[in-house]
Amino acid sequence: MRSKPLYYTKRGQAYVGDSLELMAELPDNSVDLVMTSPPFALRRQKTYGNVGETEYVDWIKLFGKEVFRVLKETGSFVLDLGGAYRSGVPSRSLYNFRVLLAFCDEIGFHLAEDFYWFNPAKLPSPIEWVNKRKIRAKDSVNTVWWFSKTAFPKADVRKVLAPYSDRMKKLIEDPESFYKPKKRPSGHDISAGFGKNNGGAIPANLLSIPNTDSNSSYLRLCEELGLQRHPARFPAELPAFFIKMLTDEKDIVLDIFAGSNTTGFSAEALNRKWLSFELDQQYLAASVIRFLEGYSVEEIREILFKLQINQSNFELGKIYCSFEPVKATKQRRQHIIQPSLFSTEDDFIGKNNSKNVQQGASPDDNSATLHCRR
Ligand SMILES: C[S@@+](CC[C@H](N)C(=O)[O-])C[C@H]1O[C@@H](n2cnc3c(N)ncnc32)[C@H](O)[C@@H]1O
Numbered sequence: 557m558r559s560k561p562l563y564y565t566k567r568g569q570a571y572v573g574d575s576l577e578l579m580a581e582l583p584d585n586s587v588d589l590v591m592t593s594p595p596f597a598l599r600r601q602k603t604y605g606n607v608g609e610t611e612y613v614d615w616i617k618l619f620g621k622e623v624f625r626v627l628k629e630t631g632s633f634v635l636d637l638g639g640a641y642r643s644g645v646p647s648r649s650l651y652n653f654r655v656l657l658a659f660c661d662e663i664g665f666h667l668a669e670d671f672y673w674f675n676p677a678k679l680p681s682p683i684e685w686v687n688k689r690k691i692r693a694k695d696s697v698n699t700v701w702w703f704s705k706t707a708f709p710k711a712d713v714r715k716v717l718a719p720y721s722d723r724m725k726k727l728i729e730d731p732e733s734f735y736k737p738k739k740r741p742s743g744h745d746i747s748a749g750f751g752k753n754n755g756g757a758i759p760a761n762l763l764s765i766p767n768t769d770s771n772s773s774y775l776r777l778c779e780e781l782g783l784q785r786h787p788a789r790f791p792a793e794l795p796a797f798f799i800k801m802l803t804d805e806k807d808i809v810l811d812i813f814a815g816s817n818t819t820g821f822s823a824e825a826l827n828r829k830w831l832s833f834e835l836d837q838q839y840l841a842a843s844v845i846r847f848l849e850g851y852s853v854e855e856i857r858e859i860l861f862k863l864q865i866n867q868s869n870f871e872l873g874k875i876y877c878s879f880e881p882v883k884a885t886k887q888r889r890q891h892i893i894q895p896s897l898f899s900t901e902d903d904f905i906g907k908n909n910s911k912n913v914q915q916g917a918s919p920d921d922n923s924a925t926l927h928c929r930r
Pocket residue numbers: 573574575576592593594595596604786788789790791812813814815816817818819833834835836839
């Protein structure tokens with residue numbers, strides 16, 4: 557890419573800018589997965605800047621067309637869209653369904669599958685219809701459209717198997733006392749293999765993930781450092797589900813509305829390459845703390861200061877990225893040096909740029925080097 561990232565890790569790069577302009581720097585057919593959550597067409601203005609609902613579909617189509625171009629034939633585009641009410645009335649906006657139709661009918665995407673993200677921790681809203689008048693139920697489901705460029709995108713649900721139910725566990729232990737192999741009226745052939753332990757159940761397209769990361773180091777550090785936390789983050793488990801199902805290790809994952817870079821963080825932990833584009837430099841600068849588990853608050857403060865005033869030109873030796881609280885202190889201390897990914901077009905399309913490769917990198921280690929731009 558021509559632009560310089562604000563920061564980069566062993567596996568990914570985070571860029572400040574309009575993602576339409578940044579995507580224009582990417583080659584055709586180069587990205588495996590675009591996972592994103594755009595500003596929603598909500599009635600109330602949010603601090604991250606919404607676009608009016610009426611213009612929303614036209615606006616987001618511009619991004620959809622670019623995503624279609626940069627996706628590989630086997631690639632997927634996962635778009636998380638929150639629901640909304642129309643202004644002043646208890647009737648729902650249809651914007652998320654209009655986006656779905658426009659993307660398929662006008663851009664040429666396939667709807668590989670519609671997913672629904674259920675957030676049981678969501679607070680009741682809108683207050684007028686739900687809390688005060690009590691004439692609508694709590695809205696706690698986002699539509700998550702899984703688009704693909706062709707009818708057969710790369711996908712493997714075996715990578716995201718759900719835990720078996722207690723009943724299924726018992727069935728696996730003792731299949732004969734639970735069922736007799738036969739064809740059901742529904743047409744399902746319940747054969748003897750039904751009781752086989754496959755390590756988990758095929759996941760449903762309803763993902764129940766509470767958005768409660770109140771203990772996360774991102775929030776803790778935002779608080780400690782007096783940073784504005786991003787107001788519309790999704791939980792890391794959401795991108796992680798699609799990254800696992802739709803990509804292989806070392807594939808390229810792009811988030812075009814990166815916010816606090818939850819997608820990049822998930823991709824790093826899952827050993828995928830990643831690119832994150834975000835318009836707001838403050839949000840993207842703050843997102844670096846996701847990768848700085850194990851640094852002192854003073855060190856982080858200094859890094860953030862430099863990222864925010866665009867004067868940094870230094871390299872840090874340790875990034876630790878994990879969904880779990882950091883346990884491996886020893887591993888954190890290990891100095892891992894790895895150059896930028898995709899720093900030139902050649903790098904991006906996977907050719908080895910040997911002058912960038914330094915000794916000492918461990919491709920399987922969870923640690924990585926962080927670089928910040930001048
Ligand atoms: C819903 S938030 C994404 C939050 C993100 N998923 C997270 O977990 O932090 C949408 C983001 O899109 C950014 N944005 C809006 N227009 C943009 C554009 N044209 N290019 C890049 N980013 C944009 C906003 O600044 C906002 O941070």
